[in-house]
Amino acid sequence: RKEVEQDPGPFNVPEGATVAFNCTYSNSASQSFFWYRQDCRKEPKLLMSVYSSGNEDGRFTAQLNRASQYISLLIRDSKLSDSATYLCVVNSRNTDKLIFGTGTRLQVFP
């Protein structure tokens, strides 16, 4: 079983749609959780960190369920510019090593 699992997609959605991505992780000692966004042929960029209490940044909402070892990202009112690959990333306790999911590809169409 992979340490971090994501549905690879692609998710093809129209502008204005709401889309949700899910991610599960296997190591219960995992301490920190992130969503990164990666555009084609570019570097990953931090979208948001994920906290147990849930957090929201504009149209983006991230949730963490430690009991189920599950992370989610909700994007509301999708824009064409949201088209990218979304990487679920987990960090184990007391280590600098990030574990990446395979990424979920999102394509928003007009």
Added chain:
Amino acid sequence: DTEVTQTPKHLVMGMTNKKSLKCEQHMGHRAMYWYKQKAKKPPELMFVYSYEKLSINESVPSRFSPECPNSSLLNLHLHALQPEDSALYLCASSHPGGGETQYFGPGTRLLVL
């Protein structure tokens, strides 16, 4: 400023060449990383430096040799590479200690002929 810079942007080299990739950050981060990314795959960790000392080597072949001359710079020396080493090489930095956000540079796109 959350900028990590990498040079060169693109590199083409033969299997007998020696080349170096360079990475620089001025965010005061004391952890720096090299990743390799193939098309349609997530980044794979190669090396981690923490306080300028190599702390993680993910069983990378010796034809890749990292170097951390100071807290702002990270190099990756390449020698006798294989065509399958062609990939995007990403540098990242963070505060050390686990759980910290890593900031990535734009990468060097390497082609080995």
